[in-house]
Amino acid sequence: xxxxxxxxxxxxxxxxxxxxDKFDVLRHASEAVDETRRAEFFRQGAxxxxxIRGKRWLLLRRWMHLDGEERQxxxxxxxxxxxxxxA
Numbered sequence: 001x002x003x004x005x006x007x008x009x010x011x012x013x014x015x016x017x018x019x020x021d022k023f024d025v026l027r028h029a030s031e032a033v034d035e036t037r038r039a040e041f042f043r044q045g046a047x048x049x050x051x052i053r054g055k056r057w058l059l060l061r062r063w064m065h066l067d068g069e070e071r072q073x074x075x076x077x078x079x080x081x082x083x084x085x086x087a
Contacts, residue, residue: 040052058074059074
């Protein structure tokens, strides 16, 4: 997913189909969630930081694998800010 590599492929192999590896896509998505989480952590007040702290893995887990308490924590976390829920 490196831009110069993609542009080179387009130039030299214009009829080839470009397929992205799902692991690369997931890595970029994970980095975007982390960046959003960090930005919101510093943007929120001290009270909300306690809820945000240590929730990276909770944000990355599948909803169906969460127990009731984890789901409620995630709902509370999303209730703090819409940006995090969108990420």
